[in-house]
Amino acid sequence: MENENGFKNSYLLIGTGILLLCYNLFIRFTPLNGRTLEYDEIYTIINFVPLSFQQIFTDVATPNNHMLHTLAVKLCKIPDSVFFTASTRFPAALAGLLSIFLFIPFRKHFQSIYGVLFAILLFAFNGAHIHFSQTARGYSLLTFFLLLATFSLLEYEKTERENPSRKKLLLWAIFYFLSACAASVSVSSGVIFVFAVSLVFLLFTFPYKNWKKEWKILQYLFYAFTAVGIFILSYFLPNAAKFAQGSNSFGVKYTSCPQIISFLYAVLHDNDLIYPLLVSCAGAYISGRSRKKILWLLFSAFTVLLITLLTRNGPSRVYLPLCAFLLPAAAMGLENIVFYVKEKYFLYAKEKENEEKIPAGNKKLLSFLLFLLLFIPVFFAGNTTHTLLTPYDMNLLYHDLDKNPLLTNVMPVFSSTDSVALRSLHDRNAARKLLSRVPHTSALLFTFPLNTLHTMERNKETTSSMPLPKLEKPAAEIFTGRKFLPLVPLQKVTKPYRKDEVIFLLVFLVEKEYIQYVKVIQSLKGFRHLNYLQTIDDPTLYAGLLAAKAEEVTLSPEEMLSLEEKTNGRIRFRLLQKAE
Numbered sequence: 001m002e003n004e005n006g007f008k009n010s011y012l013l014i015g016t017g018i019l020l021l022c023y024n025l026f027i028r029f030t031p032l033n034g035r036t037l038e039y040d041e042i043y044t045i046i047n048f049v050p051l052s053f054q055q056i057f058t059d060v061a062t063p064n065n066h067m068l069h070t071l072a073v074k075l076c077k078i079p080d081s082v083f084f085t086a087s088t089r090f091p092a093a094l095a096g097l098l099s100i101f102l103f104i105p106f107r108k109h110f111q112s113i114y115g116v117l118f119a120i121l122l123f124a125f126n127g128a129h130i131h132f133s134q135t136a137r138g139y140s141l142l143t144f145f146l147l148l149a150t151f152s153l154l155e156y157e158k159t160e161r162e163n164p165s166r167k168k169l170l171l172w173a174i175f176y177f178l179s180a181c182a183a184s185v186s187v188s189s190g191v192i193f194v195f196a197v198s199l200v201f202l203l204f205t206f207p208y209k210n211w212k213k214e215w216k217i218l219q220y221l222f223y224a225f226t227a228v229g230i231f232i233l234s235y236f237l238p239n240a241a242k243f244a245q246g247s248n249s250f251g252v253k254y255t256s257c258p259q260i261i262s263f264l265y266a267v268l269h270d271n272d273l274i275y276p277l278l279v280s281c282a283g284a285y286i287s288g289r290s291r292k293k294i295l296w297l298l299f300s301a302f303t304v305l306l307i308t309l310l311t312r313n314g315p316s317r318v319y320l321p322l323c324a325f326l327l328p329a330a331a332m333g334l335e336n337i338v339f340y341v342k343e344k345y346f347l348y349a350k351e352k353e354n355e356e357k358i359p360a361g362n363k364k365l366l367s368f369l370l371f372l373l374l375f376i377p378v379f380f381a382g383n384t385t386h387t388l389l390t391p392y393d394m395n396l397l398y399h400d401l402d403k404n405p406l407l408t409n410v411m412p413v414f415s416s417t418d419s420v421a422l423r424s425l426h427d428r429n430a431a432r433k434l435l436s437r438v439p440h441t442s443a444l445l446f447t448f449p450l451n452t453l454h455t456m457e458r459n460k461e462t463t464s465s466m467p468l469p470k471l472e473k474p475a476a477e478i479f480t481g482r483k484f485l486p487l488v489p490l491q492k493v494t495k496p497y498r499k500d501e502v503i504f505l506l507v508f509l510v511e512k513e514y515i516q517y518v519k520v521i522q523s524l525k526g527f528r529h530l531n532y533l534q535t536i537d538d539p540t541l542y543a544g545l546l547a548a549k550a551e552e553v554t555l556s557p558e559e560m561l562s563l564e565e566k567t568n569g570r571i572r573f574r575l576l577q578k579a580e
Helices: 010-029 039-047 066-076 086-099 111-124 129-132 139-162 168-188 192-205 215-236 241-252 257-270 274-285 293-312 314-344 360-389 394-403 414-424 428-440 511-523 557-566
Strands: 408-415 445-446 454-457 463-469 476-480 486-488 502-510 528-534 541-548 571-575
Touching: 010 086, 010 129, 039 066, 039 086, 039 257, 039 414, 066 139, 066 168, 066 274, 086 111, 086 129, 086 139, 111 314, 111 360, 129 314, 129 360, 129 541, 139 168, 139 192, 139 215, 139 293, 168 192, 168 215, 192 215, 192 314, 215 557, 257 274, 257 293, 257 314, 274 293, 274 314, 274 360, 314 360, 394 408, 408 428, 414 454, 414 528, 428 502, 428 528, 428 541, 463 541, 476 502, 502 511, 511 541, 511 571, 557 571
Parallel strands: 408 445
Antiparallel strands: 445 486, 454 463, 454 528, 476 486, 502 541, 502 571, 528 541
8 A cells, every 4th residue: 555654645644734733823813702602602701710729620510610621711811801802712612723734743543644734634524513612612632632532542552563662652641641631521421432432442452362461551540440430430430410400401301212312313313423433344344454543433433422322312412522533433434435445446447458558657646636525515514514503693683684774673582591791792882772772672683593593491501492483585675784683573462363373472671670670581381481681780780581382371461461561561462463
């Protein structure tokens, strides 16, 4: 095989690495300060970052606390600064960037330059990895430490096989211990990933027949496994009740086959891992020196999914660290595919009579075209996934609305999980201008798919979906300067409504009225939060937007009109009608 054991074309690796570094610096770091903070980010900043070091690692009843990442944000954030948002996202961005270029120091685990480039490109263009490298959450940090632990095990096995130096074995055992411990406390689910990769590695590499003779070589790794186990038990057991509380409020148990299949598909699809899984399996099927490594990484990923299926399942983002297993395996698989196609079909076939010889220049061109062909799905899938995961920037929308005189009486509706973000807008003028729309709102401007409302149960941190009535088409589609958004008119509730229609509840209060009216709002059955906004000016203003299925509302139209009159229009009911 060409360059099978070496990197004669290392200049290509260096050149491509520099280009990718520039590219990733641009796409991963430039949006850090521009995009408005999301709900989970603000929840972390408000509730966990102010805690003491000890409290950060013990206040774990809510899964939003990604312990080690929270500590990193606490150390990095620059309060009262224009760089506040960027500083809170810096740890995640740095971990994401380091994950990409971690393949360079560990390049010898690939057969050639192809494998290294594929690995770098798979991480660089993975849409989910890009998004969570731009978001102040702990998933990219966990991915980085898990990847480092994985490579530490590979290095230990390589040292054991080629040059069993005790110093090197001890060094990689220590690297594994530190990275595995860091992964375990980056996000609480990190324990599952560490356990899976360690167990499968042990099963794949353990010398069952002559383990006594190999003990001198194996002992450091066993010491490291034991030390990691002690660390995990000493940390997680005292806090087990709190972790269980968070898991019970957050995770979902799937029991039927359709639910399990749907869950597995969502995990792979949402994390941009379907293509990597397919090429990993194809690469493992093709005979090659990387087969054992590919299988080890694949079984590590399968073990994680099996454990979660036996317990409780989180949302797809929890499984982003599967990238640490499936993307290196995919790079090795793609490398095997490249060599297989080259050898079998055109580059290394033995010359026969009357067979045209392929010039060296064409060999390089064909290799490049094959490499490019295999990479194209990565680029398009990553771009699509990143676009879907990255929400519309609220501050940009407010500025666009302000410039458009047609949207004076329009209230934008975001996903319910943006409610805290609405309450914490950076631009005070934008928040006040948005509030000024509420008393006059006659239409809603949707910023998510028109057929679904994403709501949050009041007094709970749980979200649910509410289908909208069938609308033939929106009243208008307004171009805000970024994209077209559907504009849906609202009607005052003056007559009986259908059960399949939706009733919106709009609230507009000043601070002294808040306590008085919030009790009235809480007494209304069936309504769920969409958005909640407050300014930090004096006087503080509050606005709320709630929704309910008409069939769940117990008030009659007459009672709604009466409540509007009693509250002087501070509480208003509006109807979203089903199309005739």
